[in-house]
Amino acid sequence: MGIIEAGKLVFEYIRRDEEGNAEGITRAVDGVDLDIRQGEFVAILGHNGSGKSTLAKHINAILYPTEGAVLVDGKDTREEENIWEIRQKAGMVFQNPDNQIIGQVVEEDVGFGPENMGVPTKEIWERVEESLKAVGMYEYRKHSPNKLSGGQKQRVSIAGVIAMHPKCIILDEPTAMLDPSGRREVIRAVRALNQVEGVTILLITHYMEEVIHADRVIVMDQGKIVMQGTPRDVFSHVERLRSLRLDVPQVTLLAYALKKKGLPLPDGILSAEELAEALGYQKG
Numbered sequence: 001m002g003i004i005e006a007g008k009l010v011f012e013y014i015r016r017d018e019e020g021n022a023e024g025i026t027r028a029v030d031g032v033d034l035d036i037r038q039g040e041f042v043a044i045l046g047h048n049g050s051g052k053s054t055l056a057k058h059i060n061a062i063l064y065p066t067e068g069a070v071l072v073d074g075k076d077t078r079e080e081e082n083i084w085e086i087r088q089k090a091g092m093v094f095q096n097p098d099n100q101i102i103g104q105v106v107e108e109d110v111g112f113g114p115e116n117m118g119v120p121t122k123e124i125w126e127r128v129e130e131s132l133k134a135v136g137m138y139e140y141r142k143h144s145p146n147k148l149s150g151g152q153k154q155r156v157s158i159a160g161v162i163a164m165h166p167k168c169i170i171l172d173e174p175t176a177m178l179d180p181s182g183r184r185e186v187i188r189a190v191r192a193l194n195q196v197e198g199v200t201i202l203l204i205t206h207y208m209e210e211v212i213h214a215d216r217v218i219v220m221d222q223g224k225i226v227m228q229g230t231p232r233d234v235f236s237h238v239e240r241l242r243s244l245r246l247d248v249p250q251v252t253l254l255a256y257a258l259k260k261k262g263l264p265l266p267d268g269i270l271s272a273e274e275l276a277e278a279l280g281y282q283k284g
Helices: 052-057 079-090 104-116 121-134 150-162 181-196 231-235 238-243 250-259 273-279
Strands: 004-017 022-036 040-044 067-072 091-092 168-172 200-204 216-221 224-229
Touching: 004 052, 022 052, 022 224, 040 052, 052 067, 052 168, 052 200, 079 091, 091 150, 104 121, 104 150, 121 150, 121 181, 150 168, 150 181, 168 181, 181 200, 216 231, 224 231, 231 238, 238 250, 250 273
Parallel strands: 040 200, 040 216, 091 168, 168 200
Antiparallel strands: 004 022, 004 067, 216 224
């Protein structure tokens, strides 16, 4: 059994006019089946309005299914008595770190979640230390979050989630407001959590370069899962992704263009090193 399971998940938004009267229904998630194993790194792609963020909010029990069910570590998100436990097991990191940071000092902010959970004081400080070290922010523990860069703030947000010892972390476009350097910082921290700590990662993003290290990529369109597989499988289908209004990594696009010109290259090249090797360039 997976850490996250969804069966025939449907979620409908009711659209209302200015008086609050229902004027229509939008099906944002439409019959999604999902099975994510403990320790897996899964990336979810899709253009705006594809349903990917709505799906993520079901895993943290922010939204509840209109039809179907979501189970987090075997607990049904529709049952109110499970919500507290589910939110401890599946932590959520949002786009804007300023919306998640509430402490005046970095270490106080990271300790807020465990304190709310009733963790003993000694253990809180142990968790704060291990969490900040995990995202490379321990040396900033006495700093004010207001003095940090965007990438640093987002790493503090992630540390705050880690300190609650979740089994799974859902990141909803965590780098959307960051510059390229900040994006690299955050993704490096997320990958380390997955590889070293074995934390299950669900990454929602529209930056294709961020997903090439995922175990599995899921592509959504109009509330449905329309493609899934390894990054190499998915990025082998350049034209299909374009039809879904999605990009592919720049190096994948270059390799695809070269292959169309007649060069004998494999599909789904994901890095400059792979492309160089395929073209016969040797290091040194």
